[in-house]
Amino acid sequence: MSATDSTTTPASGSWIANQPYLLLCITAMCWAGNAIVGRLAAGHIPPVTLSFLRWFVAFLIILPFAWKHLASDWPAIRKNLGIMLLLSMTGISAFNTLQYWALEHTQALNTLLLQSSVPLMVALWSLILLGARLTVAQLCGVLLSLAGVLVILLHGDLTTLSKIEFNKGDLIFIAALVIFALYSVLTLKRPRIHGLSVAAFTFGCGALFLVPFLIWELGARPVMQLTTGNLLSLFYVAVFPSTVAYLCFNRGVQLIGANRAAPFFHMVPVFGTIMSIVFIGEHPQAFHFIGFALVLAGVFAASRRQSA
Numbered sequence: 001m002s003a004t005d006s007t008t009t010p011a012s013g014s015w016i017a018n019q020p021y022l023l024l025c026i027t028a029m030c031w032a033g034n035a036i037v038g039r040l041a042a043g044h045i046p047p048v049t050l051s052f053l054r055w056f057v058a059f060l061i062i063l064p065f066a067w068k069h070l071a072s073d074w075p076a077i078r079k080n081l082g083i084m085l086l087l088s089m090t091g092i093s094a095f096n097t098l099q100y101w102a103l104e105h106t107q108a109l110n111t112l113l114l115q116s117s118v119p120l121m122v123a124l125w126s127l128i129l130l131g132a133r134l135t136v137a138q139l140c141g142v143l144l145s146l147a148g149v150l151v152i153l154l155h156g157d158l159t160t161l162s163k164i165e166f167n168k169g170d171l172i173f174i175a176a177l178v179i180f181a182l183y184s185v186l187t188l189k190r191p192r193i194h195g196l197s198v199a200a201f202t203f204g205c206g207a208l209f210l211v212p213f214l215i216w217e218l219g220a221r222p223v224m225q226l227t228t229g230n231l232l233s234l235f236y237v238a239v240f241p242s243t244v245a246y247l248c249f250n251r252g253v254q255l256i257g258a259n260r261a262a263p264f265f266h267m268v269p270v271f272g273t274i275m276s277i278v279f280i281g282e283h284p285q286a287f288h289f290i291g292f293a294l295v296l297a298g299v300f301a302a303s304r305r306q307s308a
Contacts, residue, residue: 017195020255023248028267030245032275034237038103041233045224047100048217050237052210055092057238058246059203066200073193077201080191084201087190091183091246092206097213098176105169114173116149116269119262121181126259129185137301138259145266145298148291156287185258187250195251203242263299270295 016022041050070077077084119142126132134142154160190198224230253261270292 017251018255020252020261023255024252024261024264025267027245027249027252028264029271030240030248032268032271034241035099035103036272036275037233037236038100041100041230042104044227045230045233046217046221047104048097048210048213049224050100050234051093051097052207052214053234054096054237054242055203055207055210057234058242059200059207061238061243062196062200062203066194066196069194069197070200073191073197076191076193077197083186083189084191084198085205087183087186087198088202088205089209090179090186092202093209095176095180095183097210098172098179102169102173102176106167106173114170114177116146116266117174118177118181118184118265119146119259121178122184122258122262125182125185130188132257132259134259138263141298141301142263143298144301145263145295148294148296148298149266149269151287151291151294156285156290181262184253184262187253188258195247195254198250199243199247203246266295266299 038050045053123134123138123142126134150158249261252264273291
């Protein structure tokens with residue numbers, strides 16, 4: 001899939017590369033399973049090992065497709081090396097390692113609740129770094145979709161909130177989300193190069209930055225066993241939440257901006273719930289449909305282009 005920069009002519013890219021809402025929905029769908037797989041991998045694959053192998057394998061997957069673009073874009077990458085390295089450290093190395101570390105100490109419901117705060121974090125970073133303010137429609141959309149997420153996660157029962165216990169893992173996950181929100185805004189400052197060049201460079205550098213921590217972890221914790229379950233987990237996180245999702249997410253942000261793209265984070269628990277219904281056999285209930293409607297309405301309101 002091409003993930004070309006927004007300045008590339010339409011003829012040079014496929015149809016899907018110019019459909020931001022579809023791209024961001026694909027991103028949310030891929031990320032919906034990441035927390036589940038990360039949680040299943042906890043205790044079997046150490047967090048730095050999982051993060052390093054995820055991005056190293058993703059780099060190997062994408063490199064054959066990105067090589068010619070990397071070669072032609074290298075002068076621009078070298079000229080903007082600072083921002084490219086910062087993107088690699090924030091969105092690749094730090095965020096994902098902290099996420100997997102957090103999943104060793106917290107429950108999935110907590111992470112889904114906390115993840116719903118990302119649009120507001122993105123809005124804050126956009127204000128700080130770009131001077132961009134949320135419009136009234138965007139703020140209303142974010143709050144509306146957040147309400148829908150809460151309806152789904154709490155099964156329509158607000159008293160469930162009082163039963164949730166937050167712990168060290170939640171604090172780690174909050175730090176991870178702050179970093180990813182920063183990455184989301186920083187993608188708008190990247191050089192105007194091919195999306196495959198961005199992905200290949202950040203994937204490779206992100207994995208490289210993790211090498212010192214990987215060496216430490218290999219000496220401090222049990223080494224990952226080469227079981228079928230562990231290998232399948234690595235395959236999933238390298239292909240879908242990494243290669244596919246990051247290409248789609250970066251392109252979506254380039255097309256509509258960070259503030260309008262951020263509400264699609266609320267689609268992650270929605271897709272997670274749908275997956276539970278389809279693959280695990282959970283039965284849909286009234287609160288599912290109410291929550292879906294609120295999320296979709298909120299995402300539509302927050303992500304639509306404002307009239308001049």
